[in-house]
Amino acid sequence: MNKKDYLNSKTIDFLEDSNFIRLIKYQYAEDVAFWEQLLDEYPEARPFFNSASIQLKLILSANDIIAPTGLKDRLWSEIKASNLANNNATRLRKRIYYWSSGIAALFAITAYISWFMLSSITVRTAYGESKKLSLPDGSQIVLNANSTLRYPRAYAWKKLRQISLEGEAYFKVVHLNHNHDEIRQGELFRASTGTAQVEVLGTEFNLKERRGLTTVALVKGSVQVRSLKTGISYLMKEGNVVEVDSTKGEISTAQISASQFASWKEGKLIVNHTSVNEIIQAFEDLYGYKVILDNPTLGQKKIGGSISIKSEQSLLFTLSNILNVNVKKEGKTIRLESRR
Amino acid sequence: MNFQLSDTDIWARMLKGDENALDEIYQVxxxxxxRYGMRILNNEDEVKDCLHNLFTKIWETRTKLGPTDNIRYYLFSALKNVINSHYTKEKKYQKVEINDQTVFDLQFNLESAYIKKEELTEKVLQLSQAMKQLTPRQKEIIYLRYFEEMSYDQISEIMGLTTKGTYKLSARALESLRQIMQIDKGLLLLLFMELKKINVF
Structure with missing residues (x-):
């Protein structure tokens, strides 16, 4: 505190000064002495000091408000009780939160597992396209054009290695069984079409399902073919080709060699005494065209040899030469017209 | 300085969940x-509710609260907020503006002002009359300034005003009083009208 600071103080300056406020409010002895001395030295400040002093005294004269006795303690115990209840509620909320998040996680896991176990993976090929894929157990599959293969997402976790097929595919199934007398879970492989089931332990075979006719061509090992309609099974031997028709469910052996049947993988069709109609059907299935022969008797013609099916052009070129026809393409329809 | 340090310290202890710290703060x-609540609400039950809300809310939200080195100011601000939301709730169905505070119970009393008889001039009597004309908000500012010794910054925060506005307001209120002390009766009426204009903010 410096006395000189108050030399030019007016009423409002005193009222804004914290030292002055302290003096009037509390009247501490050392403050009183200081201010008495100051006013003696600077009598010209006295009128303003007096005016400010009266104003502040008037302000401080305001009514006091005192809480009723006991209120302070009463209110505190109420606050403490509320806080305690709140602590417990928070703890309970936390517990509920943990439990509910645990349950939610459990639900999520269950949902994921059921999705994983129940859903399947689908592989499709378009017309003229083929795909190679391998299953989780290492089995290899070549999917021919215009075909659909389905297998469980949890393929490796299932008792039975199971796939279903529409169209045509070549299978190279990994042999998991070591003891022939005891076939364990997961060792059996089953491929099914709409009409037949093929059960194997580990072999190479071609499975084809077109126009209601399922054809199984066994290249290596042994498989069991079951007609879904009649339930009758047939144990195939290496090199066998078996057909199952959808109307009667009959199983019959075909007079073609199995390796010949699987030749599409190499991009060729090996035919032996095969009718032109059959070749045209295969073409339609693979490339998605409708083929019309203007001379239907041509369809009865049997041919033999190797036809390239790598592209529709090469196949059509071969056909046109063998049959001596002109090829006319109109959208998705192909017309084979006899040359005059 | 020591006081401020312990303010920071006791507040920090409370934030960490020390119930004794909250008790100490409450007791002080x-x-x-x-007093402050009663001057605004003028109703013991309502003030009790507000204080109850204030201290339970502080405890409930302590993990989210920041530090402070001035608990008094913090509590006054917080109490003012609680009272404002209490007002909003209470007056929901009545058409009363939230900020339209109608009362601030601060009654100046010439008799208890310890003013010496020789000082009781006409001017002092006029001043005493003039002070009764202060609006509730002006009274609140004067209360916070002279009774709670808060700074203009703190007052403006508590009352939701800009600092400049508060300072201007307080200075003008005081200025008015000062002028009343020195002017004659004739101009007094004009000044009262001036004081009422200040109430616009």
């Missing part, structure tokens, strides 16, 4: 807060 500030 209960009277000030009760």
């Amino acid at each position: 500030y209960f009277d000030s807060l009760y």
Whole structure:
């Protein structure tokens, strides 16, 4: 505190000064002495000091408000009780939160597992396209054009290695069984079409399902073919080709060699005494065209040899030469017209 | 300085969940807060509710609160907020503006002002009359300034005003009083009208 600071103080300056406020409010002895001395030295400040002093005294004269006795303690115990209840509620909320998040996680896991176990993976090929894929157990599959293969997402976790097929595919199934007398879970492989089931332990075979006719061509090992309609099974031997028709469910052996049947993988069709109609059907299935022969008797013609099916052009070129026809393409329809 | 340090410290202890710290804070500030609340609400039950809300809310939200080195100011601000939301709730169905505070119970009393008889001039009597004409908000500012010794910054925060506005307001209120002290009766009426204009903010 410096006395000189108050030399030019007016009423409002005193009222804004914290030292002055302290003096009037509390009247501490050392403050009183200081201010008495100051006013003696600077009598010209006295009128303003007096005016400010009266104003502040008037302000401080305001009514006091005192809480009723006991209120302070009463209110505190109420606050403490509320806080305690709140602590417990928070703890309970936390517990509920943990439990509910645990349950939610459990639900999520269950949902994921059921999705994983129940859903399947689908592989499709378009017309003229083929795909190679391998299953989780290492089995290899070549999917021919215009075909659909389905297998469980949890393929490796299932008792039975199971796939279903529409169209045509070549299978190279990994042999998991070591003891022939005891076939364990997961060792059996089953491929099914709409009409037949093929059960194997580990072999190479071609499975084809077109126009209601399922054809199984066994290249290596042994498989069991079951007609879904009649339930009758047939144990195939290496090199066998078996057909199952959808109307009667009959199983019959075909007079073609199995390796010949699987030749599409190499991009060729090996035919032996095969009718032109059959070749045209295969073409339609693979490339998605409708083929019309203007001379239907041509369809009865049997041919033999190797036809390239790598592209529709090469196949059509071969056909046109063998049959001596002109090829006319109109959208998705192909017309084979006899040359005059 | 020591006081401020312990303010920071006790507040930090409370934030960490020390119930004794909350107790200490309550014991120290209960009277000030009760007085302030009563001057605004003028109803013991409502003030009790507000203080209850204030201290339970502080405890409930302690993990989210920041530090402070001035608990008095913090509590006054917080109490003012609680009272404002209390107002909103209470007056929901009545058409009363939230900020339209109608009362601030601060009654100046010439008899208890300890003013010496020789000082009781005409001017002092006029001043005493003039002070009764202060608006509730002006009274609140004067209360916070001279009774709670808060700075203009703190007052403006508590009352939701800009600092400049508060300072201007307080200075003008005081200026008015000062002028009343020195002017004659004739101009007094004009000044009262001036004081009423200040109430616009």
